[in-house]
Amino acid sequence: xxxxxxxxxxxxxxxxxxxxxxxxxxxxxxxxxxxxxxxxxxxxxxxxxxxxxxxxxxxxxxxxxxxxxxxxxxxxxxxxxxxxxxxxxxxxx
Numbered sequence: 601x602x603x604x605x606x607x608x609x610x611x612x613x614x615x616x617x618x619x620x621x622x623x624x625x626x627x628x629x630x631x632x633x634x635x636x637x638x639x640x641x642x643x644x645x646x647x648x649x650x651x652x653x654x655x656x657x658x659x660x661x662x663x664x665x666x667x668x669x670x671x672x673x674x675x676x677x678x679x680x681x682x683x684x685x686x687x688x689x690x691x692x693x
Contacts, residue, residue, distance in 0.1 A: 643665045643676070644680050646664065646665050647665050647673070647685070648688075650664055651685055651688055651689060654689070658670060658674075658685045658686065658689075661673065661685065662674075673685070
């Protein structure tokens with residue numbers, strides 16, 4: 601086999617392995633929906649707890665609850681509660 605064909609074959613093998621890993625990950629996620637629901641519930645509960653402490657910034661709450669960006673946390677929190685994290689911290693009028 602020529603050198604070029606060996607490289608192509610090696611790349612094809614790596615691509616097949618990557619697809620197998622992605623299939624395994626997708627199968628795990630689909631088969632563990634209760635685990636995903638529990639994780640979402642835990643994040644929600646932790647967010648409420650952290651937001652009740654005025655010394656923890658909303659950005660810190662986002663990172664403490666596992667979000668890579670405060671904007672993703674903001675969207676998730678609004679989806680959970682119908683309110684923004686800032687709204688929750690604002691005293692009632």
